[in-house]
Amino acid sequence: MLKNYFKIAWRNLLRNKLRTAIHVLGLSLGISIVFLIFNVVWHSYSFDRFHPDRDRIFRINTLTEWDMGESYPTPGTNGPLGEVIDKEISFIETKGRIYTLYETLTIVPEGQKVMGRSNWVTFADPGFMEIFPRKWLAGNPKTALENPQTAVITQSNLERYFPGVQPIDALGKELMWIDGDTIQAQITGVVEDFTENTDFIFRDFISFATIQTEEQKEWYGLHLWGNVNSSSQLFVKLPEGVDPKELEASLAVIASKNFGEDEEAKTTFSAEPFSEIHFGETYSENAVSKVFLNGLILIGLIILVLATLNFVNLETAMAIGRSKEVGIRKTLGGRPLELIYQFLVETYLLVISAGLIGLALAELIRNLFASYLPSGFELEYLQGSNLAFYGLFPLILTVFSGIYPALILSSYQPARAIKGERAGAVGFSWGGFLRKNLTILQFSSSIAFIILVLVLQAQLKYVSSQPLGFEKEAVLYTRLPFMSDPNQMQRLQQLVKQQSGVSDASLSGSLVSSNSLWTSDAWIPVDTTERQIFTQVMNTDSAFVSVNGIPLLTGKKASNLKDEILVNENFLKEAGYSDAASALNQSIRFGGEERKIVGVVGNFHSRSFREEIRPLLITFNPDYFQMLSVRLSPGQNLAEAKLNLESAYREIYPYETEEFHFLDEEIGRFYEEDLKIRNVLSAASLLAVLISAMGLFGLSSYTIAQRTKEISIRKVLGASVIQILGLISKEYVALILISFLLAIYPAYYFLNDWLQGFTYRLDMPFGLFFLAGFGVLALCLAIVSIHSWMAAQTNPAKVLKDE
Incomplete structure (x- = not known):
């Protein structure tokens, strides 16, 4: 009987080629989108699911809210909280601390091998390894990260640093990391790399105890409750049966105890469930926004529903064309249930055909939109979740799309159906209404x-x-090594300026317009008191204004002196100056020192158009320059100029791999x-x-x-x-x-x-x-x-x- 159902269904599909083509193409588009989105969602929720007791792990986040309405959420915490949290909250089972390092240069003293820069390096304490356990190939998990100047590395980095060396033989060998200062440590453990999907990309773990002196704590910003750094992260594991709300309440007590009510900003701590970390700020490029993910799910469902509605709409419209078939089959003894089976089998064949085409379309769509999908995402057609999809989804789609047309067709009365008449009244038609x-x-x-x-x-x-308020064309920039020697930076600047086709070059802490934001307070003298202004701060040299084409309204460019500053028009308004001329040579207090306003620049968009232009103060501090911006003369070959600039960069920094980029591309991001x-x-x-x-x-x-x-x-x-x-x-x-x-x-x-x-x-x-x-x-x-x-x-x- 089932064989006959499929045979008749197949013949009907071939007889109505236009109807079949419309159904197959429409459903295949819907299935391809749903299949792709199903895999994206499955991939996104697969991260770090292998950790034991993951439902009891939380990351402590910080929220800083300023009086003027601005708030800054961050997954980081201040240093003191990490030191006292397990003492202040007695029910915490384990705490784990890390401090992630950025673009850290790794050196193997044995053979003086420079391994390049990476984001795989972090400080970590033994608690972190306890909360997120790994398989240890060498070393003691309980003591490997207890002492200063010790480190644990993964097997993949062991093979990079010491090819052919066994894990047990690597113990005692030395490594160096350059991060502003030089960190030297002995290897005390080797662990396996995570092979599952994970956001923990770290391969070098330096003992947190290495940050031991007050000078080191101040260097990394771990010395004050008021210093919040996203690099400093804190994880806790709760015992079974403890309500996370108890942790939230205890964190509120700690915050109120260590932050006074007269503070300019209100700071609170919160416990983020470990399952949510992948959808926030992570250490890799694998993070995906949950809003974007939910949007994809919604779009996929809408496309599938449209394709399903197509099927229902066309099948109900064409039902009268098959009424004689139904009438004859009922006259010959066909039962309604058998007819329903017949029409559902026909729908199932359509869905299967559409599904096969949909899988091919899904791969095509994945290639077209690869840059929109999570990093490392691939369609694995034979994984268990997809095999389940192949089996269940066609059945579900068959029922939802085919049941109503099947019921309509099977309900025709034989006498009317043979005459080609519809069942039901002549007036209102539910089919037409639908x-x-x-x-x-x-x-x-x-x-x-x-x-x-x-x-x-x-x-x-x-x-x-x-x-934008500045000129973005013909400007290139590069990032300088973190905390590079100011003399080296100035040598590079002079070398670049000697290049043919270069108009000027500038050193700064950030680009003229970027996602970077430094805010601080400035104090303006008013009669016998001072008025506080919350302002954006940019750290630049004297060439910054001309290189970026920022209009200077009055005064002069700064002269690379720490006591001279520039301000923008919005700063004048906030400070209460009547015009630009009246602000010249006025002294204000910034960073605990007196500074003199020597020039006023026009307002420019240092951030995206999502934000208003803030009051801006431009200062000079060469120790914290991180960018080199270069303006080219008109008519230059941009590709050739870029290569020449990168060649000059290698002269000063032979071990670096950084390249020059175009400013307008950065703004486009x-x-x-x-x-x-x-x-x-x-x-x-x-x-x-x-x-x-x-x-x-x-x-x-x-x-x-x-x-x-x-x-x-x-x-x-x-x-x-x-x-x-x-x-x-x-x-x-x-x-x-x-x-x-x-x-x-x-x-x-x-x-x-x-x-x-x-x-x-x-x-x-x-x-x-x-x-x-x-x-x-x-x-x-x-x-x-x-x-x-x-x-x-x-x-x-x-x-x-x-x-």
């Missing part, structure tokens, strides 16, 4: 997607066209996530429109075919082709109008929330809403008009000859 509403849902989704894309594109175009959202939505809107258009194509071809006699009679009675087109099209115009009205609110809701994230933004462009609606209407009318025109051109004599 088809119209499903069409409305499809096109409202399509219109909403198109509106989102158009408005996102308009806002991004707006911010890219606004003046401000809106990288927004561009990704726009492009993902563009792809989603294209798929939504394509699926909806295919469904409308199939539906209109069939429904218009049912009205050929009506059209022929109208032609005989004198109706023109234009009148017939208008008659058929007006129903679809009404459907698109309703779809447009339903699409407006959800599109407006999401766009309004997104636009609120920009300080500088467009007013809501409602004209684009109507443009999207008009575009979909035009597409819809074009599709319907093709079928209507073909029907209207048919000779009435051929259609009415049997009447």
